[in-house]
Amino acid sequence: MKIVKKCDNCGKSDFQFLYKNHNVHERILGEFGVFQCKSCKLIFLNPQPDEQVVSCGKIQADLAKGTKFEVIDMGDALSHTRNPSALLKKVSKMLEKGGVVHLELPNPESQAHALFRKHWSLLATPYHQYLFTVRNVESYAKKNGFRVLNVSYRKGSNDFSNSLILGVAAKMRKNVYVKDGFLNGIFRLLPVFGDSVVQVTLKKV
Ligand SMILES: [Zn+2]
Numbered sequence: 001m002k003i004v005k006k007c008d009n010c011g012k013s014d015f016q017f018l019y020k021n022h023n024v025h026e027r028i029l030g031e032f033g034v035f036q037c038k039s040c041k042l043i044f045l046n047p048q049p050d051e052q053v054v055s056c057g058k059i060q061a062d063l064a065k066g067t068k069f070e071v072i073d074m075g076d077a078l079s080h081t082r083n084p085s086a087l088l089k090k091v092s093k094m095l096e097k098g099g100v101v102h103l104e105l106p107n108p109e110s111q112a113h114a115l116f117r118k119h120w121s122l123l124a125t126p127y128h129q130y131l132f133t134v135r136n137v138e139s140y141a142k143k144n145g146f147r148v149l150n151v152s153y154r155k156g157s158n159d160f161s162n163s164l165i166l167g168v169a170a171k172m173r174k175n176v177y178v179k180d181g182f183l184n185g186i187f188r189l190l191p192v193f194g195d196s197v198v199q200v201t202l203k204k205v
Contacts, residue, residue, distance in 0.1 A: 001047040002082065007037040009136055014038045015046070019118040021125040024166060032126045034118070040139070043108050043131035048082050068096040076105050078140075079128040088144040095204045100149060107198040109133055112159050119170060121162035122196055137200050146202035156196030 006013050015035040022031050035046045072091055081087045091101055106122040107113070108131040113120045123131070132140070138148050 001049060004035070004044060004046040004048060007040060007042055008044070008084065008130070009042045009139055010037060010040040012037060012039040018043065021118050021123060023125055024121070028126060034123070034125070040136060041108075041133050042136050045126055045129050048129050049126050051080075051082055067094075068099070069094055070096055070099045071102070072099070073102045076103070076128070078103055078132070078137075079105055079130050082129055084130060084132075084140055085144055088140060088146065092145050092204055097204060099204050101146065101202040101204075103137065103198075103200045103202065105132055105137070105198050105200070106156070107153065107195055110153075110156075110193065110195045110198075112156065112163060112193045112196045116163040116167055119163050119167040121159045121166060122156050134198060134200070137198075137202075141202050145205060147205050148200060149203045150199075150201040152199045153195040154197050154199060155194050159196050160193050 004015075007015070014037070016038050018034045018036050020031045020033055023029075032045050032049070033047070034043060036043045072095060074087075074091065078084050078087060088101075095101070106124070106128060110120075112122070122128075134148075134151055141148055
């Protein structure tokens with residue numbers, strides 16, 4: 001476990017406690033505190049569990065064997081790592097100059113997070129160690145030799161239905177566990193919550 005004393009993004013130490021959360025996907029035991037930096041709005045677990053506990057994985061840099069890529073799709077890996085800057089630096093080394101990185105991250109400024117708060121299923125506690133605002137992503141990009149090329153938003157995977165179930169279950173004092181795909185067919189066509197996932201393209205400069 002690592003206690004966060006300074007914001008990883010801006011270095012300030014003034015945090016706001018948001019809520020305690022527990023794992024609802026794989027039955028990892030325990031509660032996890034979720035905090036937000038008052039200055040830059042970065043959201044993070046505190047303390048942060050060890051990366052092997054949260055299935056963070058590692059970059060298989062040797063797969064590249066010196067090959068430089070034009071495009072790397074990181075998915076939401078940036079949310080899973082304890083050290084986003086180190087990960088972006090590694091990815092940058094694997095990219096050609098002018099190459100691009102695609103990120104798909106849970107959006108903490110989304111309507112779903114505003115409504116469901118700790119029951120928002122895309123929090124995926126404790127796998128997601130960080131939740132980034134778009135401004136946070138811009139800051140990490142700039143610090144690590146990238147600039148933001150494009151930002152867009154999309155619906156989350158079943159987050160409306162799953163969050164609703166989690167919220168209702170909590171009111172009934174029941175612990176439930178949700179899997180991706182649960183009740184998907186019922187809610188997938190709803191026009192609401194089109195901003196749960198933020199997609200960002202970064203260009204190496
Ligand atoms: Zn900060």
